[in-house]
Amino acid sequence: MKPYWRLTTLALLILFAAIVLPRPSAAQLDPWEFEVYPYQTLGRGMIELESLNGVVAKGHGSGDHGTSAGALPSQSMWRTAFELTYGLTDRIETAAYVNLAKPSGHDLQYAGAKFRLRGSLFDQGQLPIDLGWYIELESHRVPEFDDQKLELELRPIIQKDFGSFSVMLNPIFEKVLDGPDRHKGFEFGYAAGIYYRWMRTLSPGLEFYGGVGNIRHPDPSKEQQHYIFPVIRGALSHGIEYNIGAGFGLTPGSDPVIVKFNLELEKFLGAIFGPSSGSGSFF
């Protein structure tokens, strides 16, 4: 084994342990978006409309528990986000989201909005591990669902392909900019996935989501949220792709069962910029 592979393996193990091992605390995860980001961004000039859907099949009966960060209980909560993404360059995409929710016994309601930029560094396969970045602003303004008004989210994106397997890690660092917790530091969460490329139309995977709360003062482990989602995903005709799965909460603070169904449609709209240089790293 070459020395750099030993280093890479060691670093990955440390990183994985730092992300996944239980710690005394609870977490930040976005219940509107159970999605692990890969290194690859949307193609230059392409537009994608995505519908991210989730329902808490078995949750908590009171607010501020499980995936509920507001007054409404998570039990039977439907969440839908519509995401519109555009591929600015070969390495950078931009996206806007509208979050909607339908609490049990209530109508579908506006729950917030998000804007983000995501990018990949270097060309895919140029480095032993593919790296990307992600920056997001999330506005809630609807305290029934989340009493924090404005949040900043940063994610490094790490991906490594092993033959037909892809491993993706998204450590999540979130900071409240406006809201009751604005004086607190960063919170930490994660999204991660292992996927097997079986068929274009159907491939299995395993996804992990969770959070530990504030980095300096993590929540008690029983209050943290950690989920494991067996998923299937694939591409259908006419640019349609899907990702379906059932998530199982691993701690008392998690919702016991969440079902997700993500559907996306990709089309080429037209590129603003030319192809990225192979010798470049950012644009």
Next chain:
Amino acid sequence: MRYFIVVPALIVLTMTMLRDNALGEDSVVELRYENHRFAPQTITVPANQPFRIKVINASKETIEFESFKLNRERVVGPGETVIVNVPALSPGSYDFYDDFHQDVPEGVVIAGQPRRNLKNKENLK
């Protein structure tokens, strides 16, 4: 506390990657898209050696070079050329196609033949 674990791990990862970046002088295979088809439709490369595919779009339509098995996709506009890095492959066949035009015949990368079958070699800076 976790900063002290995650940050050094990321630094080690980055250094490792930058170090490996110096190894980037792989062979290049040329793939041309013209008249609504790829040429050649079969690319033969040695197994266990990384290489690059130079995709030249000589047509007047935008294509998306894509390979499910190689986990690669790249939009290529009319008259544009892009480079796609491919890792060392186990012996076998790997599909590629134009994801924007389903009627374009699919091509295949076959890994496992002797190195002399590489069609074109050059070092890209």
